[in-house]
Amino acid sequence: MIADLPLWLSILVSAFVVLGALLTMAGCFGLVRLKSFYLRIHGPTMGTSMGGGLILLASAIYFTLTRERLVVHELVIFLFVTLTTPVTLMLLARATLFRDRVEGNEGVPKRPEKAETPASP
Amino acid sequence: MELTLALAIGVLSASGVYLLLRPRTFQVIIGLSLVSYAVNLFILSMGRLRMDAAPILSGADADIANYADPVPQALVLTAIVIGFAMTALFLVVLLAARGLSGSDHVDGKGD
Amino acid sequence: MSVTILEWSLFAAQIMLGLGMLATLYRMVVGPRAQDRILALDALYVVALLLLITLGIRTNSQVYFELAMLMGLLGFVGTVALAKFLMRGEVIE
Amino acid sequence: MPLPSIPTDFALPLLCFLPFLASIFVLAAPGEKIRGAAWVTAVVAAILSLLSLALFPSIANGEVLISRIEWVPQLGLNLTLRLDGLAWLFAVLITCIGFLVVLYARYYMSPKDPIARFHALLLAFMGAMIGLVMSGNIIQLAIFWELTSLVSFLLIGYWYHRGDARDGARMALIITGTGGLALFVSMLVIGHIVGSYELDDVLASGGKIVESPLYPVALILFLLGAFTKSAQFPFQFWLPNAMTAPTPVSAYLHSATMVKAGVFILTRFWPVMHDHQLWFWIVTYTGLATLIFGAYTALFQRDLKGLLAYSTISHLGLITTLLGMGTPLAAVAAIFHIANHATFKASLFMAVGIIDHETGTRDVRKLSGLRKYLPFTATLAIIASAAMAGVPLLNGFLSKEMFFTETAEFDPNVFVNLSLPIGATLAGMLSVAYSIKFVHGVFFGPPPTELEKVPHEPPALMRRPIEILVLICLAVGIIPGITIAPYLAAAVHSVLGAETPYYSLSVWHGFNLPLIMSIIAMVGGAVIYVPYYRKLRDIDGVPLTRGLVGQRVFERILVTATNRWARHLVGAFGTQRLQPQIFVVIFLALAAGIAAGWARMGNLPLPDSFDPVLGLVWLLGGISALAAAQQAKFHRLASMILMGGAGLATCLTFAWFSAPDLALTQLLAEIATTVLILLGLRWLPKRSPVPESTPMAARLRRYRDVALAGLVGLGTALASYAIMTRSASEGISDFFLANAYKEGGGTNVVNVMLVDFRGFDTMGEITVLGVVALTVFGLLRRFRPASDSAERPEQQRVLDEYAPGSSENVADDFLRIPALIMNWMFPVVVVVAIYMLMRGHDLPGGGFIAGIIMSLAFILQYLAGGTRWVEERLRILPLLWIGWGLLLALLTGVGAMVLGAPFLTSAFAYADIPLIGKVPMATALIFDLGVFALVVGATVLMLIALAHQSIRRPKVAGSNKPKQRVGADKWN
Amino acid sequence: MRRLLPHPILAGFLLVLWLVLQQSAGLGHILFGGVIAIAVSMAASAIIPERIVIRRPLKFIQLIFVAGLDIIRSNLAVMSVLFHPRPNPTAGFIEMDLTLKNPFALAILAVILTATPGSAWLEYDRARSTVLIHVFDLVDEEEWVATVKKRYEALLLEIFQ
Amino acid sequence: MTGMNHIAILPILIPMAAMVFNLLVGDGRSNRRIIGINIGFSVLLLLVSILLLAVLAQSSTAAAAVYPLGNWPVPFGIVLVADRLAAVMVLTTSILSLAALIFASARWHSRGTNFFPLFHALVMGLNGAFLTGDLFNLFVFFELLLAASYGLALHGGGRNRVRAAMHYIVINLVASFLFLIGVALIYGTTGTLNMADIARAVPHIAPDDLGLFEAGVAVLGIAFLIKAGSWPLHFWLPNTYSSAAPPVAALFAIMTKVGFYAILRLWTLVFANQTGPELAFGQNVLFVLGIATVAYGSVGALSSKALDRLASYLILVSAGTLLLAVAYNVPGVTTGALYYVVVATLAAGALFLLKDVIDQVLPAEAQILAVSLEFYGDEEEVLDEDQEVSRSFPAAATLLGWCFAIAALVMAGLPPLSGFLSKFAMLSAAFGAANAPTAATWWITGALIVSGLFVLIAMVRNGINIFWTSLPGDGGLALRPLEVGPIMVLLALCVLMAVFAGPALSYFADTAQFIHSPQNYIDLVLPKGETP
């Protein structure tokens, strides 16, 4: 069962949770509402950055208070999410870019001309 | 909650069974995965549903009524691992079969 | 009082996260391109992770922490593989 | 005979088993020396003949010798060797004629033939036949019965390079084998009625059998056995086809012994089975039909052996008729004719063998006037033929007269009263006619013109057996009282016992009806033959019954049954296709579950709680699953992604319902599966959506599948709902919760169960994982992609077209920064894996989970850098991981055994380490370490083996077409 | 020392990670975590050959703060766009030249830009040292490039090069 | 706990140790010493199995080695129950596996990777399935034996094997799901997994739950029937068996018997002793399926022209026969069935091995094999250097003919060999049962007899094709002693089983008596006073 916290703290935790969820939800709705893939790619990062951050922060506060010790687990999760999300996004964006270029789709920057061979591997 | 889980099991097993009955190997492998989800949840449901009662003892003198039935969980754990192994095996066999027959039909018929 | 506030806000948050999940599902089903679906799955993992965190608070339990952590740490392996397959036609070259 | 009496327990087994031992000896003896094999057989046959003759005094007065060897006493099946008068008579026929046949065969068989096999089989047959007639246990009787069929099969097929020999052998075996099985069941039923399988008990059962309601079943099956063996109509056709056997075999099996087995059991069981209308009608008229049919058909045979074969059928019909009539005197006549027929028919077969041997043919059209070339043989054959025709002063006359007497005097009603004597006379006429045809056609007339060589008399020793037999014919025929009488009396008495009637063996009974019948037969036979002898010689096939060729019908049924019908049935009630198979399995499982559970499902209460969040999760999961099912055909990637959604919902549900370990495992297995399937997807063919014009049949099938799937879903949902809404019965689970910490030393009860309470399951399970990994590895070692997947993936090829030569660099650029991050994740993931491993006993985690995490760490590197890049840097030896993992698990278990506790007994303690404090040390942790190592090894092995296919660029399957299978059709 | 501890920063990070995961800084955990951290970092050196050197640790913390603030700001900005009844962002691609060459630093920049809602790292061209970025709500391209160069690239250059 | 009691677990541990050994030394395909050690493990297993059987035969009828793993009290921990039935099955497995292993070591082991560990894993799975007294543990061992069988079915590769194996795998994966659902429902209604404990709990199941319990048992039954090869759940079987490598197919001969074993064990334990509607749960269905299976197998045998396919259908015939025997539910019939299961398994195994030897000496077929090897095989693998050399034997054709004849007689159930005796034992007991003969008696009689006839016809046709038309003359065929030896031993055992039918059947009668008095089993596993 949820532990009893001081009122202001529970309001704080609640606010963080709700705001974080709202941001995350907004990001997800972005997936639905935005028209192109390049726009949609920005949606999920709301959940991985501030949305997630707020919920994790709420959790850290909550458990630190109820367990009466410093709980910083959530930091690890935040770090992992922050590090890993860009990997997928970059790969996906790059793959999409490539597909669009090959298919000759509109509104995509052209492939840069290869000026010289890369310096060193 | 029981209803939700029962419906979930039903939908998963129905989708999975439908795929098992399809002719393409890929459909079958997805079907196997879905059915295994359904079966795992089914086994879990046999221990009755408990929220907030993970069978992690909080001390030596805990009241055992506060914990979910660990037996189905142990069974499901085994089932998940075996299911993973079997999916891998089936995948490789279907690849080999396709390599030899040139078709991804379960009976090796032409496309 | 504070318990009620927390309960209701967690409930609201979980509902919002659940709706967010449905939004990702929309992209997963509708597409139109594979990259849209993969992106949605990646987002779904994050939402699920956050749902677990709220579940932890709701049940006052830290049991789900590791699960959330692994979702954050390894959830991307699947989507990376998918993205790579999309780009290269094979996952491991 | 003035021989010392021999102990029964030695003599009877010797009589029965010596032939078998000799058979094995002959077969095993090195070399194919004709002399050695023949000599051994002759000596054994002589010993057996003497032995059986020497046993006569012991049974002469109605005594029964019994020797019992316990075999399966609890089932009432023993080797009971039982010698009474009837058995003795048969034993003498078998051994003595066997001896003569061996002598004869010594000259008959060509040195080119595999002689050892011949003699071994002949000996085995002799043993089987002796065992049959001496069976004192009716199951044993059925056993030896079937043995005679089997050995005769091999003997008929002796010259198996000949197609007709193979066909004849197969037909004989199938017909007589079927009969044998029927006889076996009949024996079971009789044993059931009597309450014992011992022949003595059966014979002592009085009217029990005929009064039993099971009598008709027992009788029909019994007669099926007897009639097939004795070639009774309509099963007679196998016998002429068995004439492809070497002539000594025909003489022995198909005249003297094996075909007599049928009439033997009719006689044997006559006392306890004949007293019933069913017996009378079936046996008598089957016999009569056979008698007439055989004689009639014999008349039209061109092949001498065919003629003799049909004659044999006819005579067997005669005996059967007698036995069917059910009077004691008829039984006496039957027994007498059994002996008589054996002597004259065996000698005739041998004579035909000599003719065949000397002229190279048995065709009556080519043979003529042979009495000039083979005077002795001709004389002997003429006498034997006369016996066959029933000429007075020969043994055949005596028993035939008895037959005529019985048919004439038997008077139950008008039909029988007329049909039997008329039929008998008619058959007698026909037999006289074919006997004349035999004698006249072969030995008289002008010298033969179509022969390839000039015939000569055979060596005297080859004639000797015939001489002896013909001598017996004469002796019995002239002075029956002092030759056959005592032996016949013993045999008759053993069958009829107190019912034994008075009978006379004298040659002259006065001028009575039977004699008139005989005269009619004689004259009639001549009248039939003389005017038509040319036509009878040249005629092709049998008039009237030409179309009734049993052989052809049999062959056609056999071929149709085995080829068309069987294949049709196998096709109709089975399938090679996978989808119907799965359908049947699932349908039956559903049907079984519903049938068993539906009626007593109990009440289903309404739900009392609903969590909208979980509802949302499953809205996601359910739609994902359905969409995955819908997309799986044409949008594989989409389907996989959606499957991921369903998997995630499952994972969350595990977490929701207090199963964190499951949620973790599900998540990780899900990720690993995704990578795995993606690795495989590269080798599957491209799919592009096709226009939606599905044929009607396919659509119907789809509806049907949807219906089944829906029902399965409904069933599982209902069952799980029912269980979940009811209280749990008091089961084993409390024990684990109560003892996990106290006895198992861990607070994570699930983990303690996995590594301790139910560690044995886990040990099996990791073995499964290891085995699957080995299989995957082995399969991929020789993997050949399909030709359309062998090229580099389309994406890479398109890229090459789009930016020639830059593919490698683009890939490099494409991955540069993500790969760096993924490389850096490696140590992080490894540390997390170790963390999850260490905490497993107390908190969610453990070997499985840590193992998959660890392997994902490796996979991540492969994803980032590619196979070559990783393997230049890391050397993972997954097979060793698997081996060591299993070894650790095994050693943990065996360690307990060494200490005297059962396998896998755990121990734990808290070690007090300076500076650190109390550290829990449980052997279960070592076990879990084994699990970890194995999971790492197996998962990595499977994934990497699959990944390796991309760099192998292996040969394409089907690039070299299989060569035409040489001779495949012949073999099949 | 170098062979024993090829990646001191990594080892230190792993030790901290271990302790955070264990939620304990007891001596036992430190000792055990240290062993693990060193062992794992040694194993990792096979796939991470180049050693990381952070020249200005304080600047690194500054970077984290700067990025954190930007992330909060852009979150709110993107949310306001998304909650608009008809979201119509003025999105666009930007190709910018980078002075930064250190791959590790580039990775950090990529992570920051991508993790920030509103900007996404698409394609880095090593030959020309340019990067293609997609920006969600692009008002002024010049200003945007300048901000990135000033706020992040400069800091990263200081830290790593 | 004395040391002797460990004997119950050794049949599982020895093959496991063998498997680990192979994994640690690597795939030593061409190393004669490694092959020798592998055979050594199998010999050791055989000795232990003989010892186990001997110990049980010496002790009272109701004796069994009950082995609580991890020393946890029954029914909480997993328990092994080595009773007479288990001992017989384990011994049969050991004999068959040793023969197949020696046969394979002549050349088949080198046709793919990791033959030995997979082989030992299959044996481990089989023995575990026979010995365990826990329902879920039975599932695990089923999975183990299946997993190993998948690998072995694929051993040697090639189009037919892979295709057949794929069907086999899919069907058995579905079967595994059914198994899990069945176990789950049984656990959900009884709260326990131990077989004896389930049997004990059945009378106490709430009336409302009985339907669910029986639904679980029914679904579980379908899973077992799939493994037992019952029509119409057997479709995977003929293809899988006939395309598997011969020594593998030989070992597979016992796999359908695991399904039979499971049905016999659980059905007699849970239902045979019950009263009311539970008394004959599923009995009629089982009987009808048995008849159908026998019929289908016989017709299939009749339709088969190739020996391996024929042998596969013979497996079906024996599977159906065993189902009939179980459904008959009379100790005497069970006695005969147990005798039958041993001889039919050994003979079928021998037949699969024999098929391979015949293939080698048939000139045309040998050519095909070479061609297909070249086509399907792995060119990286050198096959010839370590092969057992074949030698020319003067009477080879006669020898093979005898082997074939014995196998044919046993499989067709013709006199005088053990196949006949087993059928006689079953039928005699069927007629001897109370109220016999009933309709069921006639059905079982007809099934056994007619199937015997069909098998006879099929075997005769095959025998004639092979020995009378195809085989070259007796001028010395080349055989490998390592291949012919095991066949001869297996068939000699069939003959010996006939000669010593008396003692064998009295052992089986005791076994059947024990099986049909489930309370004995329950009391052994759950000592009184310790039941929960």
Ligand code: NA
């Ligand atoms: Na992520």
Ligand code: NA
């Ligand atoms: Na971003």
